Amino acid sequence: MNKDTLYVKRKRPTDMLLLAAIYISATLAVALLLGIILYVFIKGIRTVNWAFLTTVTSARKQTTGIAGNLLNTLYIIVITLLIATPIGVGSAIYLNEYAKPGKLVSIIEFTTETLSGIPSIIFGLFGMIFFGETLGFGYSLLTGSFTLTLMVLPLITRNTQEALRTVPDSYRTGALGMGSTKWHMIRTILLPSSMPGIVTGIILALGRIVGESAALLFTAGSDYKLPKFTGAFGDNLAKLAHKALESGGTLTIELYLQMQKGQYDNAFGIGCVLIIIVLILNLLTKLAANKLRRE
Amino acid sequence: MNGGTHASVMGNRKNKAVVETVAQIVFTICAFFAVLAVVSITLYMIISGTPAILKVGLGEILFGTEWMPTAADPKFGILWVILTSIVGTTLAILLGVPIGVLTAVFLAEVAPKPLAAIVKPAVELLAGIPSVIYGLLGIYLLNPLMYKLERLIFQGSTTHQFTGGANLLSAVIVLAIMILPTVINISETSIRAVPAGIKSSSLALGASHVQTIFRSILPAAKSGIVTAIVLGVGRAIGEAMAITLVSGSSVNVPLPFNSVRFLTTAIVSEMGYSSGLHRQVLFTIGLVLFVFIMIINVVLNKILKKGADDNE
Numbered sequence: 081m082n083k084d085t086l087y088v089k090r091k092r093p094t095d096m097l098l099l100a101a102i103y104i105s106a107t108l109a110v111a112l113l114l115g116i117i118l119y120v121f122i123k124g125i126r127t128v129n130w131a132f133l134t135t136v137t138s139a140r141k142q143t144t145g146i147a148g149n150l151l152n153t154l155y156i157i158v159i160t161l162l163i164a165t166p167i168g169v170g171s172a173i174y175l176n177e178y179a180k181p182g183k184l185v186s187i188i189e190f191t192t193e194t195l196s197g198i199p200s201i202i203f204g205l206f207g208m209i210f211f212g213e214t215l216g217f218g219y220s221l222l223t224g225s226f227t228l229t230l231m232v233l234p235l236i237t238r239n240t241q242e243a244l245r246t247v248p249d250s251y252r253t254g255a256l257g258m259g260s261t262k263w264h265m266i267r268t269i270l271l272p273s274s275m276p277g278i279v280t281g282i283i284l285a286l287g288r289i290v291g292e293s294a295a296l297l298f299t300a301g302s303d304y305k306l307p308k309f310t311g312a313f314g315d316n317l318a319k320l321a322h323k324a325l326e327s328g329g330t331l332t333i334e335l336y337l338q339m340q341k342g343q344y345d346n347a348f349g350i351g352c353v354l355i356i357i358v359l360i361l362n363l364l365t366k367l368a369a370n371k372l373r374r375e
Numbered sequence: 376m377n378g379g380t381h382a383s384v385m386g387n388r389k390n391k392a393v394v395e396t397v398a399q400i401v402f403t404i405c406a407f408f409a410v411l412a413v414v415s416i417t418l419y420m421i422i423s424g425t426p427a428i429l430k431v432g433l434g435e436i437l438f439g440t441e442w443m444p445t446a447a448d449p450k451f452g453i454l455w456v457i458l459t460s461i462v463g464t465t466l467a468i469l470l471g472v473p474i475g476v477l478t479a480v481f482l483a484e485v486a487p488k489p490l491a492a493i494v495k496p497a498v499e500l501l502a503g504i505p506s507v508i509y510g511l512l513g514i515y516l517l518n519p520l521m522y523k524l525e526r527l528i529f530q531g532s533t534t535h536q537f538t539g540g541a542n543l544l545s546a547v548i549v550l551a552i553m554i555l556p557t558v559i560n561i562s563e564t565s566i567r568a569v570p571a572g573i574k575s576s577s578l579a580l581g582a583s584h585v586q587t588i589f590r591s592i593l594p595a596a597k598s599g600i601v602t603a604i605v606l607g608v609g610r611a612i613g614e615a616m617a618i619t620l621v622s623g624s625s626v627n628v629p630l631p632f633n634s635v636r637f638l639t640t641a642i643v644s645e646m647g648y649s650s651g652l653h654r655q656v657l658f659t660i661g662l663v664l665f666v667f668i669m670i671i672n673v674v675l676n677k678i679l680k681k682g683a684d685d686n687e
Contacts, residue, residue: 092583092585092586094585095583095585095586098585098588098589099485099585101477102477102480102481102485103481103485105473105474105475105477105478105481106477106478106481106482106485106486106494108474109474109475109478109498109555109559110478110494110497110498112552112555113497113498113501113552113555113556114497116501116504116508116509116512116552117500117501117504119512119516120508120511120512166405167405167408168405169405170401170402170404170405170406171402171405171406171408171409173402173405174402174403174405174406175406177402178399178402178403179406187410188406188407188409188410190676191409191410191412191413191414192409193672193675193676194413194669194672195409195412195413197609197668197671197672197675198416198613198665198668199609199612199613199614199615199639199664199668200613200615201613201615201639201642201643201661201664202416202420202613202661202664202665202668203416205420205423205642205646205658205661206415206416206419206420209419209423210415210419230412230416233408233409233412234409237409261391261394261395262395262398262399263394263395263398266398287503290505291503291504291505291506292505293505293506293507293616294506294615294616294639294643297616297643298646298647332505332507332616335505335507335508335511336507336510336616336619339507339510339511339514339515339620340620344511344515347511348511348515351507351508351511354505354508355504355508358500358503358504358505359500361503362496362499362500362503366496
């Protein structure tokens with residue numbers, strides 16, 4: 081039988097080769113990426129226990145723990161999001177609802193885009209000299225939070241903008257047509273309808289904050305101790321408030337320092353905690369995004 | 376009914392007008408925050424990066440090959456540092472992009488749907504893994520492997536300085552892995568966005584599936600893939616914490632088995648103890664990095680604009 085018939089599939093060696101390349105690449109990429117998560121998780125989980133999470137490393141008490149770093153991370157998350165969320169959402173509202181397309185909008189959008197492309201080490205340098213030295217906040221959780229605010233702003237703006245775009249125009253014209261003022265319409269119609277998008281932005285920002293290290297090393301510093309709670313309730317409250325002005329290292333900073341010292345068990349323990357946090361945040365993002373799609 | 380006039384449509388018209396104006400002003404200020412941030416970062420980088428240039432001389436810094444910041448007669452040449460960043464980023468892109476794009480092809484075109492549905496979220500998850508974790512694995516797993524390889528290659532060499540595995544090649548591998556999620560995600564999106572007509576026409580003309588992928592689909596998804604590469608370059612050149620310990624700690628010619636310093640790692644590892652002119656030179660290094668990033672941003676903006684125009 082002649083080989084050149086329709087019924088015999090021609091063998092193409094290049095095809096086979098390219099297909100093999102595709103399979104090899106995909107296997108390699110997926111194996112690497114899953115391997116990283118599993119390795120850190122399995123190696124780190126042995127170190128993670130109640131004492132590791134609730135004590136502070138101390139030579140005198142012979143404890144190794146990351147409670148101070150957890151608290152610092154929490155401080156930075158809360159302060160950063162408290163500042164960045166209103167500004168980011170406000171900026172998105174301006175871009176979507178008030179601004180007329182033109183040079184101004186394209187400048188604002190270009191700078192937002194630029195801001196998200198600046199590497200964290202540059203934010204760190206800027207935060208150190210501007211918030212730390214010029215404004216005089218020194219190495220403190222507040223300096224770190226201000227620096228991270230600039231970093232996560234584009235994330236919140238962009239996600240809010242996307243959510244605002246999905247709100248049908250008929251909602252706007254309907255509300256305005258019934259005599260609502262623009263601000264009233266934004267507050268009662270637009271913001272509630274775009275809430276899942278805003279939440280997605282906040283969770284993504286949270287993930288960025290938790291994973292950030294280069295921007296914090298020279299702004300928030302590396303202290304790992306907890307405030308000493310003694311005496312009256314008021315005193316303790318004052319101590320908690322004052323903590324924002326003190327230096328404090330987040331989980332990632334502590335991981336970096338531990339690995340610099342060659343304390344790999346502790347480093348993997350912190351890595352494991354970080355991966356669990358990232359997993360949870362990822363899950364929350366998925367939930368928020370699903371909610372957005374359904375509406 | 377309580378509330379009276381407040382609930383009425385006519386009530387408090389003046390108040391409402393004030394609230395309206397205030398709201399608009401507040402939102403406008405919020406929007407200008409990003410502009411303000413970029414302008415002040417640019418200004419501060421220039422202001423703090425130039426004093427050292429004026430004192431040491433631009434040519435001396437950019438093209439000098441000696442880095443002895445704490446010597447009695449200090450030398451501040453960062454040519455090797457700049458070249459390390461360029462060479463390291465290029466190698467990471469050459470290694471990471473083909474794997475990333477082919478994985479994206481696999482996810483979008485080859486993999487059965489249920490498999491793609493599992494792999495895709497896993498890749499997205501990896502984009503969120505903190506960079507210090509990549510660094511930890513680099514120093515814990517990759518460096519010892521590299522050291523073995525190094526001993527094998529340079530067996531008996533008298534000129535080679537052994538690095539214990541902390542070298543350019545290790546850093547390149549870490550960077551290549553780190554850019555994978557970005558490259559895979561963006562390439563996959565752009566491959567999926569290719570109109571179905573292009574694929575079916577190619578298949579109808581008798582091309583095989585693989586030929587269709589490489590001759591029709593990938594060329595059509597070109598602008599998305601270029602975007603992925605540029606974003607990958609940005610991520611690789613700006614990464615600091617993952618490679619600080621992995622890449623070694625001496626300023627050196629960027630050869631695969633040399634202990635090297637990148638623009639970013641030079642700042643991270645010396646900022647802590649530097650002072651005076653040394654510190655100012657570190658800010659100059661920051662300025663050089665900033666210039667690179669700005670160029671990448673402008674290029675990216677051009678590509679995205681062109682992509683948007685093509686789609687219209």
